[in-house]
Amino acid sequence: MTYTLIGLCFLIFAAGPASGLSPAYGTGTELLAAQAAHFERWGVIPDDLLAGSPRAFLTPLTALFVHGSWLHLLGNLLFLFVFGGMAEERMGRVEFALFYLATGYLALVAFAAAHPGSVQTLVGASGAISGVLGAFLYVLPTARVTSLFPFLFFLPLRFPAWMVLIFWFVLQWLAARTPATRPGVAYLAHLVGFCLGFFYAWARYRGGEGGGRSGRWRRGAWRRGAGGPGARVSSAARATEGDSQP
Numbered sequence: 001m002t003y004t005l006i007g008l009c010f011l012i013f014a015a016g017p018a019s020g021l022s023p024a025y026g027t028g029t030e031l032l033a034a035q036a037a038h039f040e041r042w043g044v045i046p047d048d049l050l051a052g053s054p055r056a057f058l059t060p061l062t063a064l065f066v067h068g069s070w071l072h073l074l075g076n077l078l079f080l081f082v083f084g085g086m087a088e089e090r091m092g093r094v095e096f097a098l099f100y101l102a103t104g105y106l107a108l109v110a111f112a113a114a115h116p117g118s119v120q121t122l123v124g125a126s127g128a129i130s131g132v133l134g135a136f137l138y139v140l141p142t143a144r145v146t147s148l149f150p151f152l153f154f155l156p157l158r159f160p161a162w163m164v165l166i167f168w169f170v171l172q173w174l175a176a177r178t179p180a181t182r183p184g185v186a187y188l189a190h191l192v193g194f195c196l197g198f199f200y201a202w203a204r205y206r207g208g209e210g211g212g213r214s215g216r217w218r219r220g221a222w223r224r225g226a227g228g229p230g231a232r233v234s235s236a237a238r239a240t241e242g243d244s245q246p
Helices: 002-015 028-042 046-050 055-065 070-091 093-114 126-139 161-176 187-205
Strands: 144-148 156-160 232-234
Touching: 002 055, 002 070, 002 093, 028 055, 046 055, 046 093, 055 093, 070 093, 070 126, 093 126, 093 187, 126 161, 126 187, 161 187
Parallel strands: 144 232
Antiparallel strands: 144 156
16 A cells, blocks of 8 residues: 555656646646646645635545655655555555545644635645654654764664654654745644654554554564564655645
8 A cells, every 4th residue: 555655646746747747738837837727726725625615625635646846756755665664564554545544634634724814735745644654653663764864964874763753753843833934844734644643553552462454563563574673664864845835
């Protein structure tokens, strides 16, 4: 399911005007107009959503598969690739898919509720992926993550997942508290998604045994055959590009 989500996001982006790959959308101002229309059709516009438009109620789902740029897309998919697979192993395919969609939907709705008069378009899978990060923090806090920190000259260093993810969460929190001078990254959606994911995992798996497909999981434990306690995961320890508001 993780690979399916990655593939869908990539194919939808590649076929749309934001990728710049299709000549059907033209160039210059014509391409910019096509991009704006694309985002308005499939993205979340808080003012429309809170006005009760039936069509707008679907946009928090469709927006999860729309991205504003190559950097936005690849940043999100990197985090989904690194953390999604093991979260899916923990939950199972169907539960993971429903969790991903529900968390992303609620994160975008929460952002819209916090900006009720906004007519800026919100797109991107960051809210859902943040939910995956939150769930990962609860179920696999001691997994070793090979991370690249820009301020440490991109040296590959290994840290426990809890350290990397808490650091990521703090970055989002600080950024969300900084007054924005223009549309940009929807940090609030990241925070909401992360918290939803963490508390869902806490409520679902706090009993220790049970849950998931095999029933053999414990919080912080690795599934047999998944690489043992020395298994590694890799990521770039930086915030995702986030939910663009073109």
